[in-house]
Amino acid sequence: MSLVNAKDLTKVYSLGEIKVEALKSVSFEIESASFISFIGPSGSGKTTLLNLIGCLDKPTSGKLEVSDVNTSDLTRKEAAAFRGRNLGFIFQDFNLIPVLTVYENVEYPLLVVQNIPAEERKNRIISLLETVGMIDQKDKYPDQISGGQKQRVAVARALVANPRLVLADEPTANLDSKTAFMIIDIMRQMKDEFGVTFIFSTHDSKIVSEVETVYSLQDGMLIGRTQGKGGWHA
């Protein structure tokens, strides 16, 4: 059964009197526990598509189901609750909360979004911080750690609430090659261990070479679906 099911997705932005068609009748299906990437040049619609899957935006037309929920019909509050329960996000600029420590950043979705009991919260955070190799940095603030470390914290934050789907928008764009591969390895490990689906939007050939399926976008249209190197391992 597919985790994400998109049919004839179209997104049109109005810039004054000019209408920009960011996505044109895009259809695809993504299975659970996949490692997927959307690639394409700037302006091809990758981020728009990720925003739609992530319930951050609504399609102009078409149908989008995530985890069997028609996300086009969700209200603002329902969308927020849905994101909190089912989705994790990893951003290009890490987007950690600067006033919270590493531990507190990972704790945030459990505490403010999900209200998980303290003991369970602690176990999950410690376990994830150990997995991403940040347990010894847990009391540091984001401005006291490197970019790669920040992204590892962001991965832990995205996974701590046990989401079915993690959306990562250019997660390695601000990292050097070595760190980028390390982050990709961590995400693959999470996917294998917890069955989490990862969807990337990227230009980065390192990610492209590691994912199972690559969807190519151009001018808002889906122009190809290829099996990646990661797919051979799957």
Add this chain to the structure above:
Amino acid sequence: MLKLFKIAVRNLSRYKRRTLLTSSLIAIGVMFVLVFIAASGSFKYIMIGQITDSMLGHLQVHKKGYVASIDSLPLTLNLSAKAVQKLEKTLEDIPEIEAFSPRVKFGGMFSNFVETTNIRVNGVYPEKEIATVPLFLSRIKQGEKTIKEGKILIPELLANGMKTKVGDTVVVIATNRDGSVNGKQFVVGGIIESVTGPGGRDGYMHIRDAMEVLRLEEMEISEVAIRLKDFGKLNAVSSSLDEMLSEELNKQGKLIFDIRTWEKLSPFYNVTRMIDVMTFFIKLMLIAIVLVSIMNVMIMAVFERIREIGTISAIGTMPEKILSLFLIEGFSLGVFGVVVGIILAFVSVFLINLVKITFNFGRQSGLVLSPSLDTGNILWISAIVIIVSVAAALQPAFKASRMEPVEALRHV
């Protein structure tokens, strides 16, 4: 909720200088308002104390219609002996009343055998008058600190104008209610300090002397001054006395007694009202300061953290929690300002009391301003500032909670 408080406080400490400046502004505002209320309150209560304790009493009872004609001190509007008896019995039965003093007031001529002028005189029972207006004795500047029969206390201004001294013989002449004139010789027993307010420049004699001058065969009283054990119960006692005496009607079926609190008898009440109005406007200024400064800080905070708002929204934070987060920041700023402001106010009041600021009121000089902070005022001001702080944060907080995450994340 505790976690939101923690995040809010850390967010405030992110911009230390700005938070400190805003909190200082609120703290200084709170301090000034509290010190002003304490100082003006002290001034007000000293004045009320001076007026009520040196001549007026807390309450007065007259015959209905007397107060309207009080300038002419009409003998025809005195309370009859029967009415006085009834009134005294009623007053003795009210436990909240500490003392009362019947007075016969009249206007007459005062002569020192060289010059003649007019005088207003109160005939009183010395011990009752002293019990009712305890500062009365302190007003006697020269002579014996009492009122003996055959002696008269004359106001300071009259003594100076007429060049009359203690021990001089004088004559007081008055027209009685039948229109006949009578006079009586007195020895000046003392010179009494004039004070601001009604009756503040009257002379005093024993009530039996006043009856003799006016040729009264039975006790007729112009007014009864009343002192309460607890000044705070003024309105309650006034109302209950009013109710108790409301059954007393004259032959025409009209009320006999007219009960008035000091506020309705003294023009100084208007000054106290003005102080209250000034206090109100100063509180309004404080509200404006808090409103503008917190709103400014919170608008800046929202503008600077748009991407962060987008992030927390994207990871599932409900709009009402984002709203709460910013409201708590406004609340925390307000609380911090209030706490510091109250501490500063206590220090300021302590210093004012240490320095002992004196002032003059009317002919009284050297009155010491002794402000004190009232718990009720502290709580009231704190509540206002905190509520206004939260209200000022409401618009920016609402804006943050309504932000579309996709647009907020795109913000550079």
